[in-house]
Amino acid sequence: MLRCNKSLWFVFAFVLICFFAVSCSSSKDKQPKYVFYLIGDGMGLAQVSATEAYLSELEGKVGGISLPFTQFPVIGVATTFSANRGITCSSAAGTALATGIKTKNNMLGMDPDTLALKSIAYKFKEAGYKVGITTSVGVNHATPAAFYGHQDNRSKYYEIGLELPGTGFDFFAGASMMEPNGKMKDQKSLYEIIAKSGYGIAYGAGQYDSVKNVSERILLVEKPEYNAYDALAYAIDRKGNELTLPVIVEKAIDFLGKDTKNDKGFFLMIEGGKIDWSSHSNDGGTTIQEVMDFSATIDKVIEFYDAHPNETLIVITADHETGGMSLASKSGYILNAKSLKGQKISKELLSARFHDLSVEKGGKVQWDEIRTILANELGFWNGVELTEDQENELKKCYNEAFVKGYEKEQKTLYSTTGAMANVAMKMLNDIAKIGWTTNSHSGIPVPVYAKGAGSSEFAGKMDNTDIPKKIIKATGISF
Numbered sequence: 001m002l003r004c005n006k007s008l009w010f011v012f013a014f015v016l017i018c019f020f021a022v023s024c025s026s027s028k029d030k031q032p033k034y035v036f037y038l039i040g041d042g043m044g045l046a047q048v049s050a051t052e053a054y055l056s057e058l059e060g061k062v063g064g065i066s067l068p069f070t071q072f073p074v075i076g077v078a079t080t081f082s083a084n085r086g087i088t089c090s091s092a093a094g095t096a097l098a099t100g101i102k103t104k105n106n107m108l109g110m111d112p113d114t115l116a117l118k119s120i121a122y123k124f125k126e127a128g129y130k131v132g133i134t135t136s137v138g139v140n141h142a143t144p145a146a147f148y149g150h151q152d153n154r155s156k157y158y159e160i161g162l163e164l165p166g167t168g169f170d171f172f173a174g175a176s177m178m179e180p181n182g183k184m185k186d187q188k189s190l191y192e193i194i195a196k197s198g199y200g201i202a203y204g205a206g207q208y209d210s211v212k213n214v215s216e217r218i219l220l221v222e223k224p225e226y227n228a229y230d231a232l233a234y235a236i237d238r239k240g241n242e243l244t245l246p247v248i249v250e251k252a253i254d255f256l257g258k259d260t261k262n263d264k265g266f267f268l269m270i271e272g273g274k275i276d277w278s279s280h281s282n283d284g285g286t287t288i289q290e291v292m293d294f295s296a297t298i299d300k301v302i303e304f305y306d307a308h309p310n311e312t313l314i315v316i317t318a319d320h321e322t323g324g325m326s327l328a329s330k331s332g333y334i335l336n337a338k339s340l341k342g343q344k345i346s347k348e349l350l351s352a353r354f355h356d357l358s359v360e361k362g363g364k365v366q367w368d369e370i371r372t373i374l375a376n377e378l379g380f381w382n383g384v385e386l387t388e389d390q391e392n393e394l395k396k397c398y399n400e401a402f403v404k405g406y407e408k409e410q411k412t413l414y415s416t417t418g419a420m421a422n423v424a425m426k427m428l429n430d431i432a433k434i435g436w437t438t439n440s441h442s443g444i445p446v447p448v449y450a451k452g453a454g455s456s457e458f459a460g461k462m463d464n465t466d467i468p469k470k471i472i473k474a475t476g477i478s479f
């Protein structure tokens with residue numbers, strides 16, 4: 001009897017040891033070495049859902065197609081209001097997502113009393129991680145800048161750029177360093193200052209390989225000839241030679257992961273910046289292509305995750321929704337997203353096409369020439385049938401803009417477009433049943449998707465300020 005009890009005790013002790021061994025190793029596994037923080041600027045649930053509806057309809061289905069990241073095991077929802085507004089701007093939201101503190105609209109990396117805040121990027125750097133900050137717009141634009149800049153106004157691009165060298169972060173990439181003030185005679189170019197501080201500057205992906213071998217830190221930007229409006233080209237407008245966000249992320253992972261002696265790992269922030277821009281323009285087709293491009297970028301991160309599943313955390317969210325986008329119209333219970341299939345260019349490029357035609361023809365543009373552009377670039381009468389009323393509306397706009405010369409432009413945050421492009425694009429979105437309520441942001445909460453070590457932190461409802469705190473908590477490192 002005693003012998004039996006003794007053996008039972010041994011078995012019990014063995015089970016206990018096994019249990020502690022397993023639970024210790026699994027809690028260790030839950031602390032990520034590689035952290036990817038992806039922010040789709042303006043990417044609300046509507047932008048994601050419109051993309052999935054479009055992809056489903058292209059396959060002849062009503063729903064059913066999912067983007068890979070929406071299949072992540074952990075999903076949450078985050079409120080986005082700023083310290084002083086129910087509807088945030090990108091710099092206040094970026095500050096919340098980078099520092100865990102809310103600030104006023106237009107402020108960056110500072111609390112409402114202008115006290116400078118330390119972002120999690122600095123905290124990771126201090127803890128020995130390599131750090132990368134990447135975007136598809138300017139490197140000193142609001143969202144990426146919130147991870148390293150401290151200014152009372154987000155439009156102080158030059159001053160934000162001057163803060164970059166002091167960060168010591170390992171990898172920066174985007175379309176450019178925006179330097180509107182830098183062109184003044186008494187100010188040096190930001191590129192010159194950043195290069196002098198020890199960063200190798202690569203212009204385009206082609207230069208990356210040669211620069212990475214001779215530089216401890218890198219700034220990768222688009223070649224000047226492709227860098228229109230301080231942003232990478234919209235996915236829908238690409239010709240094929242431009243720098244893209246998926247390529248930027250490939251290079252970032254290559255650079256941050258190259259030092260095998262760095263056993264601390266890395267933190268990489270990735271912003272898909274132009275989902276916001278096309279949503280400000282209420283351009284559904286371009287927005288869907290931008291979400292698909294962001295999803296292709298996330299696929300690069302998922303590839304890395306698959307090779308390091310126990311050591312990687314991926315967190316994806318948005319800073320806010322843009323455009324008050326909806327999958328709805330006044331005409332009832334149907335969606336027609338597939339009618340965006342014939343759209344070949346963004347609203348901005350369509351507007352430029354009309355402008356160039358007008359200049360080329362000395363202001364004497366024929367209706368047939370406009371009709372040809374609408375057929376080739378938006379698919380009107382070429383897959384997308386129009387009613388008589390719709391055709392008359394287009395002709396009326398042509399008469400006003402091109403015959404009478406009364407050009408009614410529309411200015412939104414990132415673009416100015418002509419009446420013909422505006423009327424045609426609104427018509428296409430109406431046909432697709434993509435609704436828009438504003439050219440600004442909306443106050444609706446945004447989705448949060450997470451996968452990997454520590455991802456269980458991100459389930460349920462949270463505020464945007466909780467997200468960086470949860471990332472830090474997931475790493476298990478005390479800063």
Ligand SMILES: [Zn+2]
Nearest residue numbers: 042090276322
């Ligand atoms: Zn915006």
